[in-house]
Amino acid sequence: MSFAEQLARLQVFLDADDLHEEALDYIAAHGYLTALCICPEPVPEREWIDALFAEPPHYSDDTEREAIEATLVQLKAHIARQLASDEDMDLPCEPTLGDEPDESELRGWCIGFMEGVFMREEIWFEDAEEEVSELLLPIMVGSGLFDDQPEFSDIAADAELVGEMAGQIPELLTTLYLICHAPEEKPALLKPRRH
Structure with a gap:
């Protein structure tokens, strides 16, 4: 099965109605995995998979569970490779909140x-x-999770600004990744002199 076919199967699984109401759907799972790839400290696989589903899904059998979890791990690795390259991140959706942000x-x-x-x-x-904090701001605004805080409600009220911020998300992900993963410059080691 190709990676594209595996992703299609994962999308159907994550977007199904019978998952826990707090489980992440495919688009949200992509955002979640992107954050995990950028996080300076690796989060153990079992921990992030369990958190993604909120409670264990009703798999038809162990084969399905292994296939779904393996595809999630592969998708995370795929996102990490994209972030490490110099190209802007490919989001699985348009970087716009449109006229109905809650529905986007x-x-x-x-x-x-x-x-x-x-x-x-x-x-x-x-x-x-x-x-x-500065780089996360457009994502925080885009999430709508902070709209009850005064500084965020002011931004949310400015549709043009929100639109600009949403458009910046693909490029700022690479910058965030580099800040969190760029090796600190180490002093050059003195080379032993040859006699």
């Missing part, structure tokens, strides 16, 4: 991303708090 796929993606951040929130801001 991007909102779901941003909510999923923030779920990934919340798993290790303190680690995200450990090294470059200001830069990371």
